[in-house]
Amino acid sequence: MNVDSQKRIFTNGCFDVLHRGHIELLKYCKTLGYVIVGLNSDKSVKRLKGDNRPFFSQDDRKFILESCRFVDEVRIFEDDTPLRMIKALRPDMIVKGADYMPQEVAGHEICEVRIFQILDGYSTTNILEKIQ
DSSP states (O other): OOOOTTSEEEEEEOOOSOOHHHHHHHHHHHHHSEEEEEEEOHHHHHHHHOTTOOSSOHHHHHHHHHTSTTOSEEEEEOSSSSHHHHHHHOOSEEEEETTSOGGGSTTTTTSEEEEEOOOTTOOHHHHHHHHO
16 A cells, blocks of 8 residues: 555554554554654553553653554653644544544544544453453
8 A cells, every 4th residue: 555655644542551453553544644643641641541550651652652663753742632732733634443433532623533443352451450
């Protein structure tokens, strides 16, 4: 598939324990263009997921994402949603997993939103429950 490197594709999340579901989402994003990942800061993850999270620090999560061939850029945000970052970046498209409806996605009023069908059985919360 030809990638239009001029299109800026935005996705975001905690990416606390990177798993196949995350990689499939990022791979799909890469087929659409230049991939910018908005990464929740440690404080943001803690507010959203609880005191036992994040499992890995924001610096470690950023390093891992930057090492992925499907990711072009990673930016950390402190807010609970990436709306402020999306407004500043003005991407061409936002991609989120199917646990969201397009109208629920932060930034849906700014650009096109595509929903990616998530893989059953891949969840950071489930993985961490198995470990602990």
